Amino acid sequence: REELITLAHGAGGKATHTLIEAVFLEAFRNPLLEPLADGAVIGDLALTTDAYVVKPLFFPGGDIGDLAVNGTVNDLAMCGATPRHLTASFILEEGLPIADLRRITASMAAAARAADVHIVTGDTKVVENGKADGCYITTAGIGALDRGAALSAASVTPGDAVIVSGPIGDHGMTIMLARGELDLEAQLTSDTAPLHDLTARLLAACGDAVRCLRDATRGGVATVLNEIATASRTCVILDENAVPIRPQVRGACELLGIDPLYVACEGRMVAVVAPHRADAALDALRSHPLGADAALIGRAGDDPPGLVLLKTCFGGTRIVDLLVGDPLPRIC
Amino acid sequence: REELITLAHGAGGKATHTLIEAVFLEAFRNPLLEPLADGAVIGDLALTTDAYVVKPLFFPGGDIGDLAVNGTVNDLAMCGATPRHLTASFILEEGLPIADLRRITASMAAAARAADVHIVTGDTKVVENGKADGCYITTAGIGALDRGAALSAASVTPGDAVIVSGPIGDHGMTIMLARGELDLEAQLTSDTAPLHDLTARLLAACGDAVRCLRDATRGGVATVLNEIATASRTCVILDENAVPIRPQVRGACELLGIDPLYVACEGRMVAVVAPHRADAALDALRSHPLGADAALIGRAGDDPPGLVLLKTCFGGTRIVDLLVGDPLPRIC
Ligand SMILES: Nc1ncnc2c1ncn2[C@@H]1O[C@H](COP(=O)(O)OP(=O)(O)OP(=O)(O)O)[C@@H](O)[C@H]1O
Ligand SMILES: Nc1ncnc2c1ncn2[C@@H]1O[C@H](COP(=O)(O)OP(=O)(O)OP(=O)(O)O)[C@@H](O)[C@H]1O
Ligand SMILES: [Mg+2]
Ligand SMILES: [Mg+2]
Ligand SMILES: [Mg+2]
Ligand SMILES: [Mg+2]
Ligand SMILES: [Mg+2]
Ligand SMILES: [Mg+2]
Numbered sequence: 001r002e003e004l005i006t007l008a009h010g011a012g013g014k015a016t017h018t019l020i021e022a023v024f025l026e027a028f029r030n031p032l033l034e035p036l037a038d039g040a041v042i043g044d045l046a047l048t049t050d051a052y053v054v055k056p057l058f059f060p061g062g063d064i065g066d067l068a069v070n071g072t073v074n075d076l077a078m079c080g081a082t083p084r085h086l087t088a089s090f091i092l093e094e095g096l097p098i099a100d101l102r103r104i105t106a107s108m109a110a111a112a113r114a115a116d117v118h119i120v121t122g123d124t125k126v127v128e129n130g131k132a133d134g135c136y137i138t139t140a141g142i143g144a145l146d147r148g149a150a151l152s153a154a155s156v157t158p159g160d161a162v163i164v165s166g167p168i169g170d171h172g173m174t175i176m177l178a179r180g181e182l183d184l185e186a187q188l189t190s191d192t193a194p195l196h197d198l199t200a201r202l203l204a205a206c207g208d209a210v211r212c213l214r215d216a217t218r219g220g221v222a223t224v225l226n227e228i229a230t231a232s233r234t235c236v237i238l239d240e241n242a243v244p245i246r247p248q249v250r251g252a253c254e255l256l257g258i259d260p261l262y263v264a265c266e267g268r269m270v271a272v273v274a275p276h277r278a279d280a281a282l283d284a285l286r287s288h289p290l291g292a293d294a295a296l297i298g299r300a301g302d303d304p305p306g307l308v309l310l311k312t313c314f315g316g317t318r319i320v321d322l323l324v325g326d327p328l329p330r331i332c
Numbered sequence: 333r334e335e336l337i338t339l340a341h342g343a344g345g346k347a348t349h350t351l352i353e354a355v356f357l358e359a360f361r362n363p364l365l366e367p368l369a370d371g372a373v374i375g376d377l378a379l380t381t382d383a384y385v386v387k388p389l390f391f392p393g394g395d396i397g398d399l400a401v402n403g404t405v406n407d408l409a410m411c412g413a414t415p416r417h418l419t420a421s422f423i424l425e426e427g428l429p430i431a432d433l434r435r436i437t438a439s440m441a442a443a444a445r446a447a448d449v450h451i452v453t454g455d456t457k458v459v460e461n462g463k464a465d466g467c468y469i470t471t472a473g474i475g476a477l478d479r480g481a482a483l484s485a486a487s488v489t490p491g492d493a494v495i496v497s498g499p500i501g502d503h504g505m506t507i508m509l510a511r512g513e514l515d516l517e518a519q520l521t522s523d524t525a526p527l528h529d530l531t532a533r534l535l536a537a538c539g540d541a542v543r544c545l546r547d548a549t550r551g552g553v554a555t556v557l558n559e560i561a562t563a564s565r566t567c568v569i570l571d572e573n574a575v576p577i578r579p580q581v582r583g584a585c586e587l588l589g590i591d592p593l594y595v596a597c598e599g600r601m602v603a604v605v606a607p608h609r610a611d612a613a614l615d616a617l618r619s620h621p622l623g624a625d626a627a628l629i630g631r632a633g634d635d636p637p638g639l640v641l642l643k644t645c646f647g648g649t650r651i652v653d654l655l656v657g658d659p660l661p662r663i664c
């Protein structure tokens with residue numbers, strides 16, 4: 001039986017991890033790729049890339065353009081870097097209105113200004129009608145690392161505080177609503193935002209006590225925490241009551257039968273911080289508009305290693321595994 | 333009337349230039365992007381990107397994988413940089429056989445080894461069946477600049493020698509034949525190859541006398557020379573008899589009614605060199621297997637500025653303009 005690519009391979013969860021490890025890492029293996037972090041750290045430089053295939057191209061709170069800039073800015077910020085220069089490569093579908101393209105490039109330019117980065121090189125390809133979906137964008141970015149300490153999921157230690165920078169799931173649910181596939185009239189906008197300022201503030205306040213940063217994109221907070229638990233051989237224990245979720249997101253998730261822990265954000269991050277600096281980290285995050293609702297949502301423990309456990313509101317405990325399948329295709 | 337994206341916007345010629353200048357440069361404008369060179373030069377670093385949408389994915393002499401590595405390696409080499417690190421971002425169509433993906437990643441790994449670069453970070457997105465064409469890849473690359481002199485199209489001066497590193501048009505014609513759209517049985521393989529070694533040899537031999545390097549990809553040698561003529565306000569005068577073209581390429585071009593000067597190469601470059609070092613440049617290029625058939629094909633003149641003129645075999649002269657339309661869609 002021939003193995004084929006499925007949508008789940010793009011969801012950021014279990015199938016994506018398997019594909020990346022069995023196909024891409026296997027073929028390209030080298031020490032810089034191996035950590036499979038948000039970006040690669042090359043001396044005092046960070047390098048990262050993402051493709052954007054979000055559908056629809058325009059949605060409340062943003063469009064594919066600001067997503068493509070903010071997403072790459074954020075992966076650089078998660079490396080502890082100051083984002084500097086971006087590349088922007090476009091695959092355009094024949095028939096795309098140039099007015100739409102102008103709206104997208106205007107968003108990108110505004111997002112680049114807001115994040116203080118420059119788009120310095122790019123590429124433009126066109127494919128026949130029916131061979132793309134309006135517009136796909138791939139950005140890559142380089143950033144400057146000027147701090148001593150290395151951030152890494154592997155450095156997370158039992159006792160560490162697990163913090164989320166704000167309410168989760170807004171982006172994913174906004175996209176689902178924007179597709180009109182849900183019979184729901186909720187007021188929701190994407191959380192797409194550049195997080196480099198927030199990370200700079202956190203790192204300035206807590207320095208080496210910050211173990212690891214990850215933006216909670218595809219697969220959501222649950223997937224990011226699984227990656228951290230696996231890499232550090234710790235057990236991440238979450239307190240369900242502490243996880244900030246907007247009522248509209250909770251409602252939409254219930255209708256769709258999706259756990260909000262798996263829903264993508266585009267302007268939220270998970271920070272793991274040594275216990276003695278947890279309060280300082282929360283203060284630093286909350287001093288910034290993008291971290292105003294930051295919350296301590298759990299702790300790293302030691303047993304069982306590699307698992308994420310959720311203490312539910314009802315007093316029970318359940319395992320939060322990697323995302324399986326693809327409940328929300330083409331969210332970013 | 334609403335303006336729409338057409339295939340010509342992706343051909344690398346007149347429509348591409350207009351779109352890049354009116355939409356992308358207009359929105360993103362900054363001094364590093366402005367020269368619109370093969371890549372951006374940022375201090376002692378070069379940065380570049382290209383998307384690859386070639387159809388078919390596999391063809392004689394290569395596949396989308398080695399194209400995606402060599403193409404980005406070459407744009408770095410054209411900046412005068414030593415290619416170092418690549419990113420690789422995949423947009424996969426649901427239903428793509430994983431065996432095909434493995435073939436592609438194996439080619440990329442081999443091409444990366446051959447060019448002495450590492451693929452250090454990547455991304456994987458999946459779109460629904462019918463929303464891509466098997467696989468699109470975007471690579472970005474960074475390279476190290478360790479030479480003093482800056483290469484630029486603007487620095488070309490009347491009298492300079494215009495050199496091409498080998499026979500032109502092999503890649504484009506190979507793709508057309510591989511699509512089976514031509515009733516022709518020619519033995520042709522793509523010229524896809526990494527040019528960083530060849531550029532290093534040329535720069536070592538001729539240093540500052542090398543004014544400008546450009547790989548002759550979409551739009552071919554004619555388009556590259558137009559860009560050079562425009563940027564330098566010189567007139568490039570070509571000798572048709574001197575342009576190396578394989579008989580099979582010439583034959584296929586005649587059948588298709590295409591001028592080989594516009595056909596994409598993926599392993600050939602144009603080098604413009606100060607007159608006193610023209611012979612040294614040819615010797616340096618010919619000492620390398622990828623430059624064995626390098627040829628002096630013309631000179632920069634001063635009048636009329638901004639034009640490319642071809643002295644034909646019949647003794648006439650005609651203007652070689654930018655490519656119009658898209659005779660060869662999705663060649664790379
Ligand atoms: N096709 C690929 N080739 C090489 N490495 C890849 C590829 N796809 C992903 N990776 C690597 O796998 C890791 C996880 O990638 P992933 O795209 O899930 O991270 P992310 O960009 O932080 O998340 P998102 O794409 O949802 O924003 C990263 O280290 C990335 O460099
Ligand atoms: N969408 C875009 N946004 C910003 N700059 C772009 C964009 N597309 C192209 N450019 C810039 O325009 C110039 C020409 O791009 P082009 O892709 O034709 O060059 P190339 O990569 O050398 O050729 P090819 O893509 O055929 O290999 C480059 O400087 C590139 O950075
Ligand atoms: Mg990330
Ligand atoms: Mg990302
Ligand atoms: Mg290009
Ligand atoms: Mg080029
Ligand atoms: Mg190129
Ligand atoms: Mg990614």
